[in-house]
Every structure is written in C-alpha cells, then in structure tokens.
Amino acid sequence: MRMHKGCSASGLDGVVAAETDLSEVDGEAGRLVIGGYEVEALTGSVTFEDVCALLWDGALPDEAGKKSMQQALAAGRDRAAKLLPDLGNALALPDGMDALRAAMAHLVPPPDAVNASIVGAAAVFAAAWARHQTGQPAVAPDPSLSLAADYLRMVRGTPAPAPLAAGMDAYLVTVSDHGLNASTFAARVVTSTGSDAVSSVVAGIGALKGPLHGGAPGPVLDMLDAVGSPEHAMAWIEGELRAGRRIMGMGHRIYRVRDPRAAVLERAATALEAAGHTTPHLALARAVERVAESALAAKYPDRPLRANVEFYTSVLLDAVGLPRALFSPTFAVARAAGWCAHIEEQRAVGKLIRPASRYVGEPAAKV
Numbered sequence: 001m002r003m004h005k006g007c008s009a010s011g012l013d014g015v016v017a018a019e020t021d022l023s024e025v026d027g028e029a030g031r032l033v034i035g036g037y038e039v040e041a042l043t044g045s046v047t048f049e050d051v052c053a054l055l056w057d058g059a060l061p062d063e064a065g066k067k068s069m070q071q072a073l074a075a076g077r078d079r080a081a082k083l084l085p086d087l088g089n090a091l092a093l094p095d096g097m098d099a100l101r102a103a104m105a106h107l108v109p110p111p112d113a114v115n116a117s118i119v120g121a122a123a124v125f126a127a128a129w130a131r132h133q134t135g136q137p138a139v140a141p142d143p144s145l146s147l148a149a150d151y152l153r154m155v156r157g158t159p160a161p162a163p164l165a166a167g168m169d170a171y172l173v174t175v176s177d178h179g180l181n182a183s184t185f186a187a188r189v190v191t192s193t194g195s196d197a198v199s200s201v202v203a204g205i206g207a208l209k210g211p212l213h214g215g216a217p218g219p220v221l222d223m224l225d226a227v228g229s230p231e232h233a234m235a236w237i238e239g240e241l242r243a244g245r246r247i248m249g250m251g252h253r254i255y256r257v258r259d260p261r262a263a264v265l266e267r268a269a270t271a272l273e274a275a276g277h278t279t280p281h282l283a284l285a286r287a288v289e290r291v292a293e294s295a296l297a298a299k300y301p302d303r304p305l306r307a308n309v310e311f312y313t314s315v316l317l318d319a320v321g322l323p324r325a326l327f328s329p330t331f332a333v334a335r336a337a338g339w340c341a342h343i344e345e346q347r348a349v350g351k352l353i354r355p356a357s358r359y360v361g362e363p364a365a366k367v
C-alpha cells in the first residue's frame, strides 16, 4: 500500500486545490511524469504490471513484486470471468463504454484485492463485450500471461504474437495515469463522499466515455478512413473546420505543445512496423497530423492545437488488432490503474470535494 507524501486538499480563497504525488502534467513543456518517471522512460521499458505497482505501491517492483502483481491481476481476471454469467444484459449493450460501465457496476471486489479486481475485471469485461458483439463466446483468462497479452488473447481468441502484446503493453503503460483529468476527478469526487471504489470507477467510465475525453480514438480512425490518402487531407480537414466540426485527436485542455504521449505511441507503432507487422494507418496519420496542425494554426493562430494522445492511440490499437469500437473501453482498462491509485490517494485525504458555485440567477423572490 502506497503512503502518499503530499496529498492534502488546500484551501485557496474557497477553492480546493488537489495535490497528488501520482503524476505530473506540464502543459507548457509537454511533459508527463508518472510515479516519478517520464512517460518516455516508462513506455517500452516496463510492463503494465510494473506501472500498477508503481502507482499503487509507490515504486517499480523487484522480481518478487513483479510476480505478485502479475498474480494479483491474473486473480482479478479470474474472479471477473466467473462473474460473466451474472452481468445481465450488460455485454449486449451496443456501446462498449455503456457495456463496461454496466458490467463494472456488478463488481464486489474482495477488500484485500480491490485494485487488481477492478483492473482485471475491466480487461475481462471489455474483451467479452467485443466478442459478444460478433457472436463469439468469451475466452477464459490465462493466468500465466501478462494483462496486455491476455487481453489481446481474450479479444482475438488466439494468443497474440509477442510484438503485438508489446504494443498493447506500451499503450496500457502510456495512458495509465494523467493527473487530474476529467474522469480521474469524477472518480475522486465520488471517493471523497466516502463511497466505494467500484462506484468511483463507474463514475470515471462515465466521464471517460465522452468524445472530448476518451471517446476520440475510434473517431480518429474514422477520420483517417474518410481522408483516405494524404493528398485529400487538406480539403477534408478544411471542410470539417468550415462545417464547424472539431478535428478528433487534435487539441488538449492542458498541453500547449504536442502531447508527449502522441510521440510515445507513434514510436510504439513504428516499433511494430520494424518487427514486421503492418500498421495500416501510420503513414496516413503522420500526413494528416501535419495538415491538421497547419490548418488549425491558420484558424486559431493564438491557440496551439496539436496532436493529443488519441491521434496515435487509434493507429496503435488498430495495428495490434483491436476493433475501433473497443478503443475507448481499452483506454478505461489502462486508466483504471490510475483511477484506483487516485481513489486511494483521495481516501487518504479524507475530505469531501465540494466545488463552489456562483449564483447568477434572479434574486430570491417573495412567495
């Protein structure tokens, strides 16, 4: 169990500023630090299991710690698989995030294995939903595998080649945590009331679902398909902007430069190519990014709108073989690791989060 150093809620003119020692997002410099490590250093060097240990226990694990995290997450997947027959119609819901939200709401984790149960269940339920959508039965988890490899296997029905599992792992590590983003904040608000971790995670899933947060990677791939080829990119992007629509995968509330995770995921996709796997959208994505960046710069000269994490998420998750409808639920699998860490941190604060509102309505009338 991690001992949180700096976490407290400090009052600033009635505003509560949350402190966290889990991750730091520097929007000006384009820097993301997770558990004390730059995201560039983590991705490709450590596993998702390692990052779970980093976030939940406060340090990268030694060999024994790696084994115990791997076993804990495998046990979480096993418990979730046993729950599959009792999820009502959750997995029949057509939207993957609706399905995951409904499925996760059924979870009652053992008190000594809450985090691993939540993350393991998210992986099992998301994979089972994807298979249900194509009329295939769920695949039982394999406790000998990493979560990344087992997730791909549970989606595909056959073991994934090692480079694809490595690409999946790189994705899960990269998006495991990201400061006080909307879904993490939602989860922390629920925890701050004294509520339980599953309720908090369900709130996080609800917030993550929106296209302005975690719902963008599928639409990014739709955009790449609609563009078709680099020479059509400018006309397509300009048409979207003229129609008042947003370019998915571009812009960020915090980053004023390119999202550092875009580079990390682009690198992971490039590594797949180097290992002999096709990355059908990588070259087109690079071309569309350049065009979108310049078109957005022309339209919003004072507001840098650069590629965000979702841009190359779409390329990488497509290349590892996930259907695009599963992109957002897969984001939730990874981010559940961060949510769980933030939930524990918030619980250690022990204070209700209650943002103030400023009343701008009519003065009170006499009845």
Ligand code: COA
Pocket: 211, 212, 213, 214, 216, 245, 246, 247, 248, 249, 250, 251, 252, 253, 254, 296, 300, 303, 305, 308, 309, 310
């Ligand atoms: N495409 C076109 N215009 C965009 C844009 C995009 N991707 N992102 C921002 N803008 C424009 C807005 O239309 C707005 O213009 P206006 O002032 O003329 O209305 C201006 O830039 C500021 O946008 P705003 O929504 O206030 O900025 P924000 O910080 O709240 O936006 C996002 C952050 C992520 C919500 C936004 O960039 C976006 O919608 N991106 C596309 C969706 C996406 O990729 N989501 C995943 C995020 S990780």
